[in-house]
Amino acid sequence: MVDYLLVGLPIFRMTVEAITLRRQDLPTIHEFILRSIEVGESRRPDIARLLGLGLTVVEEATKLLLLDGLLNEVSATTEASASLEVTDVGRERLATGLSFPQDETLVFDYDAICREPVRLADDQVWSAKKLKEEGGLQIRAVEPEPPLLSSFSTADLSRVIRRISGNEFGKQILALRRLLRSSMMFRPAVGLMFRNRASQEFELAFVLGDALSEQHEIEFARHGGVKKPGFVKGDWDEDSRRLKSWLGPQLWSKISDEVAQQHQVKLQLAKRHRNDLLAQHDRQHRARKKLAAIELKSLAAAESDVTAVQQALAAVELRSVAPTEQAEILARCLEGTQNRVQISTEDIDSTGVTKAFVGRISNLVDNKIDVEIETDRRIEAVPRGETGAFEPAVELWSTAQMRHGLSLRKRSAHMAGITVLIQDLDRALITTRSILRARTKPPGFRPMPGFLSEDPQTVAMIRDRLRNPAEGDASAGSQ
Numbered sequence: 001m002v003d004y005l006l007v008g009l010p011i012f013r014m015t016v017e018a019i020t021l022r023r024q025d026l027p028t029i030h031e032f033i034l035r036s037i038e039v040g041e042s043r044r045p046d047i048a049r050l051l052g053l054g055l056t057v058v059e060e061a062t063k064l065l066l067l068d069g070l071l072n073e074v075s076a077t078t079e080a081s082a083s084l085e086v087t088d089v090g091r092e093r094l095a096t097g098l099s100f101p102q103d104e105t106l107v108f109d110y111d112a113i114c115r116e117p118v119r120l121a122d123d124q125v126w127s128a129k130k131l132k133e134e135g136g137l138q139i140r141a142v143e144p145e146p147p148l149l150s151s152f153s154t155a156d157l158s159r160v161i162r163r164i165s166g167n168e169f170g171k172q173i174l175a176l177r178r179l180l181r182s183s184m185m186f187r188p189a190v191g192l193m194f195r196n197r198a199s200q201e202f203e204l205a206f207v208l209g210d211a212l213s214e215q216h217e218i219e220f221a222r223h224g225g226v227k228k229p230g231f232v233k234g235d236w237d238e239d240s241r242r243l244k245s246w247l248g249p250q251l252w253s254k255i256s257d258e259v260a261q262q263h264q265v266k267l268q269l270a271k272r273h274r275n276d277l278l279a280q281h282d283r284q285h286r287a288r289k290k291l292a293a294i295e296l297k298s299l300a301a302a303e304s305d306v307t308a309v310q311q312a313l314a315a316v317e318l319r320s321v322a323p324t325e326q327a328e329i330l331a332r333c334l335e336g337t338q339n340r341v342q343i344s345t346e347d348i349d350s351t352g353v354t355k356a357f358v359g360r361i362s363n364l365v366d367n368k369i370d371v372e373i374e375t376d377r378r379i380e381a382v383p384r385g386e387t388g389a390f391e392p393a394v395e396l397w398s399t400a401q402m403r404h405g406l407s408l409r410k411r412s413a414h415m416a417g418i419t420v421l422i423q424d425l426d427r428a429l430i431t432t433r434s435i436l437r438a439r440t441k442p443p444g445f446r447p448m449p450g451f452l453s454e455d456p457q458t459v460a461m462i463r464d465r466l467r468n469p470a471e472g473d474a475s476a477g478s479q
Contacts, residue, residue: 001322002202002236002447003193005439008131008186009206009216010112010141011120016149017177020104026093029053029061034070034086034094042074042083065090101174107162109185112141113219117152119160125185137443138186142223149176189213193226193445195236197257202226202236202447226445234446239417239432243449246418247430251318251461255451260319267309274302314454321452323433329452330435333423334360340370342422343436344411344466347375350385351438353392358399365405374411420466428453428462 026034029051036047048058062084065071070090074083086094109125111118131138154173161169190207204226206216226232244252277299281291321329333341334357341364364371373379379393379400400406421429429435431450439446453459 001192001324002195002449003323003445005191005193005443005445006131006134006136007189007191007206008126008128008136008138009189009208010139011118011125011185011187012110012112012141012146013107013125013183013185014110014146015105015107015180015182017180018104018106019101019174019177020106021101021172021174029057030065030070031094033058033061033065034090037071037084037086038094042085043081044084047084103177104171105180106173108157108160109162110146111187112143113139113216115142115147115219117157117160119162120187124187126188127185131186131188134188135439135441135443136186136188137191137445139191139220140228141184142219146179146182149179152176189216191445193232193447195447202232202445204445231445232447233444234448236447236449240449242417242432243430243451246414247451247462247465251458251465254317254453254458255319256316257320260313260316263309263313263316267306267313270302270305270309274299274306277302316453317455317458318451318453321429321431321450323448323450325452326429326431326433326435326450329427329429330421333421333427334364337364337369337423339424340372340422342372342420342463342466344374344415344418344420345436346417346419346434347377348379348392348396348436349438350390350392352434352436353396355390355395357436358392358395361396361406362399362403365399365403368405370405370407372407372409374409374415376411376416378410379408420462422459422463422466425456425459425463426454428459430462 032051033047036050041047041050044058044062045055047053047062048055051058062071066073068089070087070093072085072087074085108117109120110116126134126136128138154176157176158169158171158173163169187208192205192207194203194205195201196203204217204220206213206220208216281295281299284291361371373396379397381394381397383389383391383394385391396406396408400408417432419429419431419434421427421435429450429452431448433448433450453462
């Protein structure tokens with residue numbers, strides 16, 4: 001995985017005029033009165049005696065049935081002697097429970113990637129404004145215009161009609177008259193961009209909720225996908241050449257992505273097995289069952305397997321690292337450093353550097369840990385933003401003035417476009433992605449290569465390269 005981003009999958013919210021039949025079950029007493037008349041008891045007193053009800057109750061019910069057009073009254077001298085007959089509408093209500101057709105305005109959502117109507121909750125659909133506020137990228141619809149109403153199956157459409165109450169749509173749609181309006185909405189998702197090592201091409205997957213949507217991935221790729229002009233920003237090959245030049249041929253030759261990938265697959269399986277055992281033991285503990293010695297031995301073996309694979313992965317001299325792991329590496333660095341932290345990056349801003357980050361840097365310095373931060377532009381006490389706003393550069397500068405151990409400086413021009421993070425001799429991260437600065441706007445996918453080493457010898461070589469970055473260019477040029 002080479003990049004990830006909040007995206008909005010296109011949704012047409014369609015408002016249509018339709019002809020519906022409202023399903024309405026008859027009250028029990030009304031049904032019994034209609035059935036009594038059908039079997040020959042047509043006068044109110046006779047119906048009351050048959051059903052064992054009071055005459056007043058029957059009279060009130062028949063008034064409602066007459067008003068609804070389910071009964072007709074045959075002329076007579078008195079109401080009690082009048083005969084009642086069931087109308088055609090009444091017989092239909094008895095048979096199907098459906099009322100007369102009626103015109104109704106309906107609203108439903110249409111997935112413009114998978115090209116099918118969908119039922120979504122209110123929190124699953126965002127406006128374009130909200131998506132922009134959240135920094136998300138709009139994914140274009142397969143077709144720019146909403147589909148024709150004739151393309152919909154009314155039976156399928158009944159299952160996805162939006163209801164404010166959240167209840168099921170309990171009517172039958174006979175026909176769709178016309179489209180009243182259509183607005184473009186977006187379904188929030190996480191886009192995961194992958195680079196295929198064999199074909200060198202980029203692929204995009206979508207996470208909806210907590211699961212990958214294979215259908216959206218296939219349909220998106222089928223209609224152009226990431227090959228659309230301007231969809232992928234930056235130049236992966238150029239970034240890779242920049243890192244290769246900086247690292248030099250000796251370090252570059254240490255990259256072992258295939259070996260690392262094998263260890264990562266083994267680690268995933270080992271963790272899954274361990275977690276399954278932990279869940280099983282937790283169920284037994286809640287059931288107050290004692291664990292047998294063989295079960296404890298199995299859990300210990302599973303923990304040992306996880307540790308062994310983690311050590312094998314850490315022994316890989318240099319491997320590619322996903323952008324999600326880069327954030328985890330920075331967090332582990334701020335929590336687990338023993339002696340020294342070195343950060344070389346383009347610049348810092350208030351979205352990439354939070355108050356919590358500045359606080360952790362202060363804690364490291366207080367614990368006698370050396371921290372070096374170098375940037376393209378020197379960190380100074382001059383505010384860049386609005387009055388009273390949090391200024392990470394000013395906070396770091398103030399911390400450096402008050403505490404020994406925090407070093408801030410402007411870095412060499414040879415480091416342009418490269419970020420390096422070194423934690424003791426335990427870990428080194430090299431990437432073209434800035435770890436202390438927010439993404440550029442407008443939002444877009446920009447795959448950037450990055451490499452990680454947890455091998456002490458390799459980390460030492462990268463630290464030496466950071467002290468003299470020009471060596472990488474000179475050695476690369478001599479090849």
